[in-house]
Amino acid sequence: MLRFSTAGESHGESLVAMVSGMPAGVVVEQEFIDREMWRRQKGYGRGGRMRIERDSAHILSGVRHGKTIGSPIAMVIANNDWKNWTDILPVEAGDATKHKAVASPRPGHADLAGSLKYDFPDARYVLERASARESAARVAAGAVAKMLLRALGVEVASHVIRVGKAELGRAAIWEEIAALQLKDEVLLNCVDAEAEAAMKAEVDAVLRTGDTVGGVFEVVVHGLPPGVGTHANWDERMDGLLAQAVMSLQAVKAVELGRGVTAAESVGSAVHDAIGYQGSDKAFTKFSREQNNAGGVEGGISNGEDVVVRGYLKPISTLRRPLGSVSFETREPVKAAYERSDVCVVPAAGVAAEAMVALTVARLVVEKFGGDSLREMQRNFNGYCEQIRAY
Numbered sequence: 001m002l003r004f005s006t007a008g009e010s011h012g013e014s015l016v017a018m019v020s021g022m023p024a025g026v027v028v029e030q031e032f033i034d035r036e037m038w039r040r041q042k043g044y045g046r047g048g049r050m051r052i053e054r055d056s057a058h059i060l061s062g063v064r065h066g067k068t069i070g071s072p073i074a075m076v077i078a079n080n081d082w083k084n085w086t087d088i089l090p091v092e093a094g095d096a097t098k099h100k101a102v103a104s105p106r107p108g109h110a111d112l113a114g115s116l117k118y119d120f121p122d123a124r125y126v127l128e129r130a131s132a133r134e135s136a137a138r139v140a141a142g143a144v145a146k147m148l149l150r151a152l153g154v155e156v157a158s159h160v161i162r163v164g165k166a167e168l169g170r171a172a173i174w175e176e177i178a179a180l181q182l183k184d185e186v187l188l189n190c191v192d193a194e195a196e197a198a199m200k201a202e203v204d205a206v207l208r209t210g211d212t213v214g215g216v217f218e219v220v221v222h223g224l225p226p227g228v229g230t231h232a233n234w235d236e237r238m239d240g241l242l243a244q245a246v247m248s249l250q251a252v253k254a255v256e257l258g259r260g261v262t263a264a265e266s267v268g269s270a271v272h273d274a275i276g277y278q279g280s281d282k283a284f285t286k287f288s289r290e291q292n293n294a295g296g297v298e299g300g301i302s303n304g305e306d307v308v309v310r311g312y313l314k315p316i317s318t319l320r321r322p323l324g325s326v327s328f329e330t331r332e333p334v335k336a337a338y339e340r341s342d343v344c345v346v347p348a349a350g351v352a353a354e355a356m357v358a359l360t361v362a363r364l365v366v367e368k369f370g371g372d373s374l375r376e377m378q379r380n381f382n383g384y385c386e387q388i389r390a391y
């Protein structure tokens with residue numbers, strides 16, 4: 001089974017990502033992993049921290065001579081900011097007078113619930129792990145999953161469809177979304193320049209007023225054959241696994257598959273994707289659809305169309321003009337704590353969601369096609385594709 005986990009705190013020495021269950025023989029490109037991490041750091045509206053970090057994954061194990069060897073892959077990502085926190089957040093007891101308390105919990109963060117739960121006198125240790133700094137480690141793990149998927153012709157990319165009230169008012173095609181990932185500048189990762197300018201204006205407005213903004217990203221999986229995931233058991237359905245994976249990202253508050261949200265106010269004849277039999281020779285099967293409202297998954301199983309997952313982000317919680325809170329020490333009303341913060345992270349969250357989607361799809365692909373080596377998996381994959389083409 002393909003699994004991954006992360007460790008590390010926002011201002012600790014480093015983050016750690018561990019991926020196990022990868023077949024041997026998958027080409028691992030350092031440059032690709034680091035570019036994915038660079039993409040996650042970008043986007044208009046990020047705060048001062050992103051000027052400090054230069055994310056890069058140092059591979060410790062599981063890869064030799066540029067290929068996976070079937071053993072767990074461990075990666076370390078340094079926190080450059082650690083040098084400013086070494087005495088404040090030491091691993092050993094250290095000097096307690098240097099502790100930097102987060103003395104008034106910030107609404108929208110894990111600060112209050114976490115302090116109560118873990119019996120901390122202030123929110124410092126809670127925010128250290130709750131912080132989306134952790135998503136950098138997910139992106140390193142996701143890059144490895146992407147390299148496996150790529151070897152099977154499956155690609156994953158994202159774009160932004162809303163920032164605040166500004167939205168991309170049209171459908172985007174795969175080629176446009178894929179092209180975005182190659183750009184050397186990232187503004188709001190939108191396929192349409194006009195919509196992107198409106199999104200930028202939304203960020204500028206909240207920057208001026210000390211507020212923050214959320215939005216919607218869309219992740220697309222291209223080239224996945226029908227038959228991945230299953231209807232047979234609730235916890236193996238691809239739709240449920242994707243929703244959990246994307247919802248687990250910091251600040252994501254809703255997940256949509258295909259046109260799931262608007263489908264709820266429409267009628268069946270307008271929603272479901274009629275089936276034809278004129279598919280192109282390049283497709284996995286001649287069964288075809290003229291539209292993809294289902295978002296590539298029916299009954300928890302991929303149906304051969306692009307898998308389309310949207311994540312809805314709430315506005316960032318930490319405000320330069322903070323909301324009311326209560327002092328942990330005096331219990332008197334005070335403003336919530338503020339040090340520094342992003343004001344918009346929709347493009348970055350989209351990149352982190354690509355990683356979560358890639359890891360989820362890779363897990364299901366490993367389960368379906370099996371194989372200890374990539375060659376064995378490719379043989380199984382190609383044999384299955386031949387089978388469904390001849391169905």
Ligand SMILES: Cc1cc2nc3c(=O)[nH]c(=O)nc-3n(C[C@H](O)[C@H](O)[C@H](O)COP(=O)(O)O)c2cc1C
Nearest residue numbers: 109110130131132250251317318341342345348349
């Ligand atoms: C890439 C990324 C960067 C983020 N940066 C910030 C930030 O600078 N300030 C902030 O208050 N929240 C930020 N968040 C969101 C918080 O981490 C998140 O809202 C908080 O931990 C509470 O978790 P929840 O919103 O999932 O309930 C960021 C989220 C992502 C995905």
Ligand SMILES: C=C(O[C@@H]1CC(C(=O)O)=C[C@@H](OP(=O)(O)O)[C@H]1O)C(=O)O
Nearest residue numbers: 047049050130131132133136340341342
């Ligand atoms: C460090 C990252 O994001 C951080 C996520 C985050 C939060 O509260 O989630 C708060 C900010 O950190 P700091 O308090 O150090 O400025 C962001 O910069 C990152 O994305 O790599």
